[in-house]
Amino acid sequence: MFRFAIKMLFGDSAKFYGILLGLGFASLLIAQQASIFVGLMSRTFAFIGEVGHVDLWVFDPTQSYVDEPKPLRATALERVRGVTGVDWAAPLYKGLLVATLPDGSRKVCDVVGIDDDTLAGGPAEIVAGSLADLRLPDAVMVEVGSSQQQLLFPAQLAPGAVPAPGQVFDPKGPKRSVEIGDIIELNERRARVVGLVKCAETFVAAPTVYTTYSRAITYAPPSRRVMSAVLVKASPEVDPMALAQRIKDETGLEALQPHDYSMRTLGYWMRETGIPINFGIAIALGFFVGVAIAGQMFYNFTLDNLRYFGAFKAMGASTWRLLGMVALQALVAGVLGLGLGLGAVSAFGLNAAGGKLAFKMLWQIPLIAAGAVLVICVLASMISMWKVVRLDPADVFKGP
Amino acid sequence: MPTAAPIPTASPAGTAIRLRGVAKTFGKGENAVPALRGVDLDIPAGELTLLVGPSGCGKTTLISILAGLLSRDSGELAVFGRDLGELRRDALAAWRRDNVGFIFQQFNLVPQLSVAENVSVPLVLKGESVGAAVRKAHELLATLGLEGRGKSAPLKLSGGQQQRVAIARALIHDPRLLVCDEPTSALDAELGRRVMTLIRDRSRRPDRAVVVVTHDDRIFHLADSIAHMNDGVVDRISRGEHDSQPHQSL
Numbered sequence A: 001m002f003r004f005a006i007k008m009l010f011g012d013s014a015k016f017y018g019i020l021l022g023l024g025f026a027s028l029l030i031a032q033q034a035s036i037f038v039g040l041m042s043r044t045f046a047f048i049g050e051v052g053h054v055d056l057w058v059f060d061p062t063q064s065y066v067d068e069p070k071p072l073r074a075t076a077l078e079r080v081r082g083v084t085g086v087d088w089a090a091p092l093y094k095g096l097l098v099a100t101l102p103d104g105s106r107k108v109c110d111v112v113g114i115d116d117d118t119l120a121g122g123p124a125e126i127v128a129g130s131l132a133d134l135r136l137p138d139a140v141m142v143e144v145g146s147s148q149q150q151l152l153f154p155a156q157l158a159p160g161a162v163p164a165p166g167q168v169f170d171p172k173g174p175k176r177s178v179e180i181g182d183i184i185e186l187n188e189r190r191a192r193v194v195g196l197v198k199c200a201e202t203f204v205a206a207p208t209v210y211t212t213y214s215r216a217i218t219y220a221p222p223s224r225r226v227m228s229a230v231l232v233k234a235s236p237e238v239d240p241m242a243l244a245q246r247i248k249d250e251t252g253l254e255a256l257q258p259h260d261y262s263m264r265t266l267g268y269w270m271r272e273t274g275i276p277i278n279f280g281i282a283i284a285l286g287f288f289v290g291v292a293i294a295g296q297m298f299y300n301f302t303l304d305n306l307r308y309f310g311a312f313k314a315m316g317a318s319t320w321r322l323l324g325m326v327a328l329q330a331l332v333a334g335v336l337g338l339g340l341g342l343g344a345v346s347a348f349g350l351n352a353a354g355g356k357l358a359f360k361m362l363w364q365i366p367l368i369a370a371g372a373v374l375v376i377c378v379l380a381s382m383i384s385m386w387k388v389v390r391l392d393p394a395d396v397f398k399g400p
Numbered sequence B: 001m002p003t004a005a006p007i008p009t010a011s012p013a014g015t016a017i018r019l020r021g022v023a024k025t026f027g028k029g030e031n032a033v034p035a036l037r038g039v040d041l042d043i044p045a046g047e048l049t050l051l052v053g054p055s056g057c058g059k060t061t062l063i064s065i066l067a068g069l070l071s072r073d074s075g076e077l078a079v080f081g082r083d084l085g086e087l088r089r090d091a092l093a094a095w096r097r098d099n100v101g102f103i104f105q106q107f108n109l110v111p112q113l114s115v116a117e118n119v120s121v122p123l124v125l126k127g128e129s130v131g132a133a134v135r136k137a138h139e140l141l142a143t144l145g146l147e148g149r150g151k152s153a154p155l156k157l158s159g160g161q162q163q164r165v166a167i168a169r170a171l172i173h174d175p176r177l178l179v180c181d182e183p184t185s186a187l188d189a190e191l192g193r194r195v196m197t198l199i200r201d202r203s204r205r206p207d208r209a210v211v212v213v214t215h216d217d218r219i220f221h222l223a224d225s226i227a228h229m230n231d232g233v234v235d236r237i238s239r240g241e242h243d244s245q246p247h248q249s250l
Helices: A002-011 A013-044 A046-050 A075-081 A131-135 A213-219 A240-251 A258-272 A275-314 A319-352 A364-390 A393-397 B059-066 B089-099 B115-125 B130-143 B159-171 B189-202 B217-222
Strands: A056-059 A086-100 A106-114 A125-128 A139-143 A152-154 A175-177 A183-186 A189-198 A208-212 A225-227 A229-234 A254-256 B015-026 B033-044 B048-052 B074-079 B100-103 B177-181 B209-213 B225-230 B233-239
Touching: A002 A013, A002 A275, A002 A319, A002 B115, A013 A046, A013 A258, A013 A275, A013 A319, A013 A364, A046 A258, A056 A240, A056 A258, A075 A086, A075 A229, A075 A240, A086 A213, A086 A225, A106 A213, A131 A139, A131 A189, A131 A208, A139 A183, A189 A208, A189 A213, A208 A213, A229 A240, A240 A254, A254 A258, A258 A275, A275 A319, A275 A364, A275 A393, A319 A364, A319 B089, A393 B059, B015 B059, B015 B209, B033 B059, B033 B209, B033 B225, B033 B233, B048 B059, B048 B189, B048 B217, B059 B074, B059 B177, B059 B209, B089 B100, B100 B159, B115 B130, B115 B159, B130 B159, B159 B177, B159 B189, B177 B189, B189 B209, B189 B217
Parallel strands: A106 A208, A139 A189, B048 B209, B048 B225, B100 B177, B177 B209
Antiparallel strands: A056 A229, A056 A254, A086 A106, A086 A183, A086 A229, A125 A189, A139 A208, A152 A175, A183 A189, B015 B033, B015 B074, B225 B233
């Protein structure tokens, strides 16, 4: 009878495709919105992940997220270095500065200054050039990535060339991406591109510019406090968590492992912004659209077949067998609808990869979508099953 | 509750279904509607019995009770010696599956299934594999003049052909009791006669019985006996002319 149940489902093509589209659309909306939400939220702490080989981040205790400008005094570095168990500690500058390009256009850049000596905290992926070149005069390494995070130069200006006196560029003219040798100005100070790097997309969506810490603070506006954080490597035998506590106790600064710092940053954006609520509404909408469309369609499908279920019941099919048929129909529709929706989301994700759209489908997201579709199917089939349970086989003798 | 005196029937093969004082009321209190007021009836084995009467007289309720689809409120009912009242719901479903064939007024053929699959349903319900059941369905359909139509969709067949499919579905598991609800209402006179002849031929065994609810007086002459119902009771039984000769197949 289960084979017949499947044939009954597939045979009513109008309703079957309606159910499929409803469930597919619901799972699409749920998984896509959840993936974009995760992608967007991941960008808030993406920079922390970019800085590898670090056990602890030390920063101002009142700082809520990684991009919050709460700089430390320069003495913080030596105080951290003085804590027992610290193998090495390196300063880090991170701040938004304005870059001026040869055509006169301006673009806000996320400038990162890394330790002059160790170059700890450098970019994860270097496309061209060498990290050691940052020690050259005026040297910076610039991100090449999505259009939003890229410095664009006039196409008629050769890489490394300086505009001739009086040369004017059309701001709307053709552009090229930044190349090694290009010259930019950071806060009206000269900077020469010695390398190109790739960075994770961040929430700020500004091109990242790497340079040494000492040079970064010359680009930054003068202040007594310029150090964004201290990067710490624990001695081999020291537990980073215990070291973090010791740093807190001895310096009064906050010290967190990268994962914890990421979660702190994420927590800020989750708590303090309406982003989760907005995405939550979209996801809930997907769920309710699924319930409304697929649930209603499935219920109507069962209602249409009620007379046949009644005939089966009269012919001796047990109620459990009929419920099994309805459950199987719901399960098959659910699996196919879910597959359709997740397939569309995956295609969407593949298309969005590397672009400006934040998209990150964790393995939990398909499970959540599957759970939601399961709930939709259970709700729809339960209402339908109720009709089947209540079905009086004697009704088959009633007139049309 | 009024009860009519038992109405004896003469049947050489004995009684297939015995009803005594069977009553059924729908609803409660002020809304109570008595459908059967104490039916006494013997339905002979090996015969075709018609249940006739005006609309609302209780024919459908009676046929539902004797087919095990509806429980009675009071009275005695034995179908081939079995008191259906002592069976629980699942056991009753299993009894129907093994002993009863149904022909519905609206055919109730599932449009998404092929003709042969529709016919095979009772066998599949009894646990036979779909493949084997469908093969048997094709064979039975051939004997009913529907050879080669097993793979068709039921809705592509004419009304008469659909009725024959419904008959095949009712007969494929060789039930002891065949219950038919207005089997000729959608058929013309000639086709109705041929369908009824086919059904009657199936009743000609001592362990079989056929009960047909009908308004169609064109088929009355084919019945072995006719139970006339009125206001919830069987008030008269008339015996038709027996014709034991096999009839021309459809």
